[in-house]
């Protein structure tokens with residue numbers, strides 16, 4: 001990384017490329033020194049050694065692959081052996097340069113996917129985003145820490161009283177300074193957006209010993225052990241000497257691990273202590289994340305014995321009761337199954353209540369206004385459905401209700417829409433209108449089935465184009481013998497029963 005100063009003209013002529021969000025997160029950690037001793041994305045020799053031995057090619061222990069993928073068009077322009085053709089400018093998703101990578105290795109992974117490995121160097125002004133001031137580099141943080149032990153806590157969830165008591169106990173026992181590392185890439189395990197997690201942690205600050213707080217773009221990789229190892233590595237780079245972790249063995253991280261004891265609330269004196277030291281009739285166990293979410297969803301305050309009021313307030317702001325939250329009701333089904341009819345009537349009923357604004361993303365209007373020019377190929381249908389999902393998720397982000405009713409024949413596109421809604425903090429209800437093809441064909445409101453049967457229309461869903469039945473619909477309706485009013489009533493009933501709308505509507 002050091003020493004190789006790139007000439008201006010190489011940088012000017014270099015191709016640029018925006019890595020995916022999790023690769024950008026790794027890039028930031030590489031640039032800040034949080035991934036020391038790594039100085040760039042791994043090359044093949046490292047990846048092979050890592051898979052086989054858990055070490056890089058030079059023998060350094062390292063827990064996870066840190067890789068960057070590029071498309072074939074870019075790979076073909078690179079030549080690691082030629083100094084004029086091995087630099088790529090890596091940009092953020094808006095196209096602003098973040099770093100230059102000098103390709104040391106470029107290799108084919110699959111059809112249009114290539115790996116790019118090599119050292120990275122910072123360019124530009126260091127990025128933007130909420131709470132940027134907390135994304136401090138390890139070197140700066142280390143220089144500010146008091147001498148002696150440093151207890152690291154990776155706070156990927158809000159801190160309630162039991163966790164706060166564990167932290168206070170550990171810091172006191174070790175006589176250590178506290179360093180809180182907040183992972184802020186993507187949504188946390190409770191679905192909290194990173195800014196909300198930061199606010200919730202700060203809301204607990206007056207219940208902690210004096211602490212240094214840092215935000216790190218660490219993304220979980222879905223393997224508890226490797227994730228814990230990587231977190232410990234990063235914590236060590238920040239100067240942590242002891243880490244509070246539920247994963248006991250952390251070989252190679254060079255840190256002491258403290259496994260916190262399970263605390264419970266003692267109602268005799270209001271203290272949190274080891275659960276086995278409290279008689280069963282006096283003890284209340286800590287709430288699980290699911291129990292906490294359930295209280296918030298139903299609009300009940302988190303109890304004070306469990307959660308400091310300031311933390312409870314932050315959490316109820318970011319996760320308001322379901323009846324006040326954004327919501328996407330997404331109908332899927334064959335043409336003629338009844339989606340638009342039910343959706344339209346549902347939207348009317350929801351508007352009557354006046355609780356939230358309602359946006360109806362009806363098929364014809366959508367294909368005229370939002371997705372004009374798209375046809376019915378798989379790619380075009382996916383684009384159509386994704387755009388509908390994007391708009392619906394934005395409506396949900398602003399706490400409105402979106403009702404959409406495309407055929408949406410492909411599972412992957414429906415899943416993408418669900419993800420977008422949930423990441424926007426909205427609810428997502430998939431309603432499968434599962435009226436059988438024969439019935440839809442008999443209705444044939446637009447004469448499309450007849451034309452498809454006669455061979456005059458190609459690619460008609462259900463005839464010669466696929467419809468992937470959803471396996472995860474919240475609600476399934478068959479309108480063969482059901483009235484429109486009954487169908488709408490069923491959807492409303494589901495929404496009321498699950499707390500998404502006030503009972504008065506039904």
Ligand SMILES: Nc1ncnc2c1ncn2[C@@H]1O[C@H](COP(=O)(O)OS(=O)(=O)O)[C@@H](OP(=O)(O)O)[C@H]1O
Nearest residue numbers: 335336363376381384406407408409458459460461
């Ligand atoms: N080949 C083919 N297959 C299916 N449907 C067709 C086709 N060509 C036109 N139409 C008419 O377009 C409506 C479906 O559009 P969608 O936007 O809902 O479809 S998709 O979600 O993008 O697959 C659909 O309207 P609905 O009957 O309201 O579902 C059809 O009338």
Ligand SMILES: Nc1ncnc2c1ncn2[C@@H]1O[C@H](COP(=O)(O)OP(=O)(O)O)[C@@H](O)[C@H]1O
Nearest residue numbers: 334335336337338339340341479482483484487
């Ligand atoms: N229970 C029901 N729900 C919805 N539509 C029904 C129902 N029973 C009969 N229908 C009729 O079925 C047709 C469905 O058409 P439409 O709503 O345009 O379907 P889609 O949007 O799925 O293509 C309409 O003519 C509607 O009157």
